Amino acid sequence: MAQPQREVFESHKRSNWVRMRTLVILRWFAVIGQIGAILVAIYVFGLSLEIGLIAVVVALPVLLNLVSMFLYPESRRLAEGEAGLMIGFDLLQLGVLLYLTGGLNNPFTLLILAPVTVASTVLPLRSTMVLGAITLAIITLLRSQSLPIKTAGGFELLLPDLFVFGFWVALMIGVVFVAVYARQVTQETLSMGEALAATQMALAREQKLTDLGGVVAAAAHELGTPLATIKLVSSELVDELEGKEELQEDARLIREQADRCRDILQSMGRAGKEDHLLRHALWETVIREASEPHLDRGKVVRISINPPNEGDWRQPTITRSPEIIHGVRNLVQNAVDFAESTVRVNVSWTDNLLTLQINDDGPGFPQSVLGRIGDPFVRRRRADGRGGQRPGYQGMGLGLFIAKTLLERSGATISFANAGPQSGSGRERGALISVQWPRASIEASQGALGDNTPIT
Structure with missing residues (x-):
């Protein structure tokens, strides 16, 4: 997914993440506390304490909650601006309340991390x-400006300056660290969720194409005789x-027109009848089928x-599964x-393993992303800024993630590496992707053909 499209997509999704009811409930808990x-x-x-001013500050979120409950339905999802304003209101309300209750001398100042943590998970x-x-800014202001907390005898409760300074530094670091940490975890979860959804869509599409191919093949087989009869009679x-x-x-x-119907059916399906034979194929045949587009x-x-x-x-006969076909197709495409x-596609096998190696003569994977290949939305493969040379595609990551997920689902182990420098040139001679299956996991069992079954 291209970077500009990715940012727009992320912003659009995040703008409707949180319901107003969720923030209202959190605000009720905050007010009670x-x-x-x-x-x-x-x-x-x-x-x-300054009871009058504090009561006014605490009453503001109560009033906002009541207005929100009466004006908007509970299921309303907040846009980016609305969610930002509501979290910003909570932040300012808490800042004013801390100002009235001792500033950084108040141990509850730590709660100021809560609004920015929520913002980092639901806002762009x-x-x-x-x-x-x-x-x-609020933390820095509270360091020097606040109303003191006094005992009944008028004694001000103040921490030593060194403690206040240390608390200020800890809060400043904590705001940045917690926000970055929460956002990164949320981003990883979001990316993984999107990528898994795309994987399921790709698998469903491949399954539909496989099923459709069988139906068309059966139609071509069954309609062959009547079309031949029509052609014969029309010729007479x-x-x-x-x-x-x-x-x-x-x-x-x-x-x-009978010839045209025959050609159309032949172009839509290659096999003659949907039976168990279509579900299995030689190891080489499945790889060629996946590479053909x-x-x-x-x-x-070169295969x-x-x-x-x-x-x-x-050569072993394996199950022609949509996961293997779509996964290998994505790897060959890349x-x-x-x-x-x-591009060299090497197919080999032993008594225990089936191995597929795909090697291109391009610049190879850059070392900066080699360890992250197969993660969703790793957007660049080259570090030299030549991503525009990739014909017809922008970015990388989701396709490889789908391939890796589908192939691992079929029992494969997949690895990404560079094939090594060409002799005397010091230049990488392409990426090398190796996929291995335990032979027993995808090989068709003996006598697996069984009886043909009609399409329903």
Whole structure:
């Protein structure tokens, strides 16, 4: 997914993440906690506070909650600006309340981390940065400006300056760290969720195409006999209607349309009947089927078969599963996209393993992203800024993630590496993707064909 599209997509999704009811409930909990802390401070510890001003500040979120509950339905989801304003209000309300209750001398100042943490998980980066800057400004202001907390005897409760300074530094670092940490975890979760949804869509599409191919193949098989009969009869009519030009032309038209139906069915399906044979194929056949859409894209795709030197040299028959076909197709697509001229697909097997290696002659994976290949939304493969040379695609990551997820789902182990420097050049000679399956996980069992079953 291209970076501008990704940012718009992220902003659009995040703008409708949070319901107003969620923030209203959190605000009720905050108000109850504030009232409880104030009552304990006054009646248990006998502290002297500005009760009038504090009551006004605590009443503001109560009033906002009541207005929100009456004006908006509980299921209303907040846009980016609305969520930002509501979290900003909570931040300012808490800042004013801390100003009235001792500033950084109040241990509850730590709660100022809560609004910016919530913002970092539900708001886009721009709004999060704005609220983070406001939080840092409030903390800095509270360091030097606040009303003191006094005991009943008028004694001011003040921490040593060194403690206040340390608390200020800790809060400043905490705001940045907690916000970045929460946002990064949320981003990873969001990216993984989107990528898994895309994987499921790709698998569902591949499954539908597979099912559709079987239906079309069966239709081509079943309609073959009546179409052949129509063509035969129409050809005889053409001969018998010699001299009757108009009727003969109609008979020719019937024959041509029968041929056209035959060609259409042949173009839509290759096999003749949906049976168990279509569910299994030779190891090489499945790889060629998966690679076929990328064989005519201007690059040479060489598929080589390497039977074992020892053991059973016969090529195994495997299950033709949508996961394997779609996953291998994505890997070949990625190799063709970045290859300069040639992609080598090596198919091999042993008594225990089936191995597929895909090697292109492009610049290879940059070391900066090699360890993250297969994670969703790793957007660049090259570090030289030549991403625009990739024909027809922008960015990388989601396709490889889908391929990796689907292939691992089929029992494969996949690894990404660079094939190594060319002799004497010091230049990487392309990316190397290796996929291995335990033979027992995808090999068709003996006698798996069974009886043919009709399509319903």
